[in-house]
Amino acid sequence: MVELKGKVAIVTGGGKGIGATIAKQLAENGVKVVINYNRSSEAAKKVVQSIHECGGEAIAVQADVSVLEEAKKLVEIAMEKYEKLDILVNNAGITRDRTFKKLSEEDWHKVIDINLNSVYNMTAAALPHIMQSEAGRIINISSIIGQAGGFGQTNYAAAKAGMIGFTKSLALELAKTGVTVNAICPGFIETDMLAEVPEQIKEQIKAKIPMRRFGHADEIARGVLFLCRDGEYMTGQQLNMNGGLYM
Template sequence: MTNLQGKVAIVTGGAVGIGAAITKELAQNGVKVVINYNSSSQAAESLVASIKENGGEALAVQADVSNSDQAAKLVSAAVDTYGQLDILVNNAGITRDRSFKKLSEEDWRKVIDVNLNSVYNTVSPALAHISQSDAGRIISISSIIGQAGGFGQTNYAAAKAGMIGFTKSLALELAKSSVTVNAICPGFIETSMVAEIPENVLEQIVAKIPQKRLGQAEEIAKGVLFLCKDGAYITGQQLNINGGLYM
């Protein structure tokens, strides 16, 4: 078991939804958390204040991680503030769901940029620092859609599947080091993104889930914590947290 006290983590998209749950879980376990956000400044600052009130350390940094220069500045801000970087959680993501016939090039590129290219943009400048850690962790929040596909989600599925391929390949390259690289593939989690699904469609989805319920953001956060604390011999893997929907 790795002692996370004093470790430093970046969580992209860390101010709301699953990202906020991950941020809180890591902070509660002694991690100094750098909360990346693009437009959710109020949520990010509120989360920083809450963590500090509870004795933790946190920093909010605005950056559009689909932009390589801004992603590099995010990593620099973390290292300049805390002197190290041990954990990177690639969580930033968006959807632009359309059937392929209606999918514009802009919607394709935006989803690929935010969900997939951001992983390269953050890992590239972060890796040199994470490699110096005795317990480096790179964790990408993929999706069940990247494994099974989804109607009207060719862009999102391609991005999330790309994250899985990236994870496996980088894990091979870093296998002899202390850095592990893994992906978490959530099923349908009770977040604002899932709330946009029409109620009748959501009912059909829940009916197909063996556990007959949506997942909670906190359950994804527990998966991240597990990989950080107990995942020294786990690398190149997909941790499926989906209520049994995809086996």
């Protein structure tokens, strides 16, 4: 088991939803957290405040991680503040769901840029520092959609599947360094994104899940915690947290 107290993590898209819950759980276990957000300024500040109130350490940093220079600046700020970096959680993501016939070029590129290109940008900027850690961790929040596909989600599925391929390849390259690279593939999780789905459709989805319920953000966060603390011999893997919907 790795001692997490004093470790430093960047969580992209950490102002809301799964990212915010990951940031809080890491902080509860002694990790100093850099919470990245793009537009969710107030939400990110509330996450930082919540962490501080519980005795943890965190800062919020605005950056559009789909832009390489902004990703580099985010890492620079983290290093200036904490002087090291141990954990990178690539969580930033959006959806622009359309059937392929209605999918615009803008919808395609926006989802690929934010969900997949950001993974390259952040990893390229952070890796030199993570390689200096005694327990370097890169954790990519992919999706069941990247494994099984999803109707009206060719852009999202392509991005999330790309994250899985990226994870496996980088894990091979970094295995001898001790830096682990893994993906978590959530199923349908109770978040603001899921809340936008019509109730009738949600019930249809739930009926297909063997466990007959949606997941919770804290369950995904515990998966991140496991990979950080107990995953020293686990790399290149997909941690499937989907209630049995995809096996």
